[in-house]
Amino acid sequence: MVTKKKFSEKELNLISDVTHIALGNAGGAMAKMVRDEFLIKGVEIKAENPESHFRLKDQNEKYHVLFTEVVGDLSAATYLLISPEVENILCDILLPGSMLGREEMREATLLEMDNIVIAGMVTKFSEILGQNIHGDVPALQLQAKSEVESEISHKLAEMDVCVSFRGRITTFYKGISIEFICFFDDSIINAIKNFDFDKRKQLKVSPKTNEEVQEGKGVASFFKKIFS
Numbered sequence: 001m002v003t004k005k006k007f008s009e010k011e012l013n014l015i016s017d018v019t020h021i022a023l024g025n026a027g028g029a030m031a032k033m034v035r036d037e038f039l040i041k042g043v044e045i046k047a048e049n050p051e052s053h054f055r056l057k058d059q060n061e062k063y064h065v066l067f068t069e070v071v072g073d074l075s076a077a078t079y080l081l082i083s084p085e086v087e088n089i090l091c092d093i094l095l096p097g098s099m100l101g102r103e104e105m106r107e108a109t110l111l112e113m114d115n116i117v118i119a120g121m122v123t124k125f126s127e128i129l130g131q132n133i134h135g136d137v138p139a140l141q142l143q144a145k146s147e148v149e150s151e152i153s154h155k156l157a158e159m160d161v162c163v164s165f166r167g168r169i170t171t172f173y174k175g176i177s178i179e180f181i182c183f184f185d186d187s188i189i190n191a192i193k194n195f196d197f198d199k200r201k202q203l204k205v206s207p208k209t210n211e212e213v214q215e216g217k218g219v220a221s222f223f224k225k226i227f228s
Helices: 009-034 084-094 103-129 145-158 188-195 212-228
Strands: 038-046 062-072 078-080 131-137 139-144 163-172 176-186
Touching: 009 038, 009 062, 009 084, 009 163, 009 176, 009 188, 062 084, 062 103, 062 145, 078 084, 078 103, 078 145, 084 103, 103 139, 103 163, 103 176, 103 188, 139 145, 145 176, 163 188
Parallel strands: none
Antiparallel strands: 038 163, 062 078, 062 131, 062 139, 078 176, 163 176
């Protein structure tokens, strides 16, 4: 039996383009925080046949797992996976020495970074597809590799996943590498199907959206929150 494709070739190209733009915006948000250049590596996008069983490519024994639900007109689940080594690098950059030993400050640093990075991704999906969406309050856990794979596989089975993508946000100088994973359910189908390809050709770069302004403020206010 031949399964009917959900998306046309043009729509698949749109999904790929928006995903790369969104990951670039997320990477730029992280780069501002750590004052470095960034790269996006290993992007994998699945629109017709999202993976049903998740496997990590790294061999780290544990990960700091930041989970955020995207809510509004579209529903999605996002994960940032950070190794203990990278968590140490981030905290060394973002926290003063006197706070490095305080677990609550280390957790606050990762949670605020997730807020800013996910906002960078969500903003682009929101403005390009014309959907009102935002990231909910993130959750943070330290998990073994097997637990991470099991939890994400469970989320895949729980959601009616329609589009999924993963990639790695890395920095050029400071050795930071974070895996970014996102699953959209079938709420994204209409947003893709209703995209006005003709109007796209006429669009000019618009002024910064309120979300982008808030994201920019977020990087600056992050340090105030952490140190106040």
